[in-house]
Amino acid sequence: MKTAEALDLMQQPRTNDHCLICGSQPDMIGMFVPNDPEAWGAAPGKARLIRYCLCARCAADPTAPERVEKIIQHEMESCHVR
Numbered sequence: 344m345k346t347a348e349a350l351d352l353m354q355q356p357r358t359n360d361h362c363l364i365c366g367s368q369p370d371m372i373g374m375f376v377p378n379d380p381e382a383w384g385a386a387p388g389k390a391r392l393i394r395y396c397l398c399a400r401c402a403a404d405p406t407a408p409e410r411v412e413k414i415i416q417h418e419m420e421s422c423h424v425r
């Protein structure tokens with residue numbers, strides 16, 4: 344699969360999607376790209392993309408990007424994805 348196809352697939356809505364912050368029906372799909380991918384479980388030299396969804400209400404919150412990063416970080420730590 345090409346990268347563009349993989350990206351396209353990641354941006355498709357999925358049945359079990361929910362807003363990362365409040366858990367309600369999502370209105371948008373976002374991609375989180377960490378500055379330090381290795382700290383997020385990527386192999387050295389490889390980029391890492393983390394897909395997330397937000398509802399319109401949470402996406403409009405100016406603190407949303409900060410909260411998203413914290414939530415993703417917490418989830419990665421609790422899942423031991425390394």
Ligand SMILES: [Zn+2]
Nearest residue numbers: 362365398401
């Ligand atoms: Zn929400």
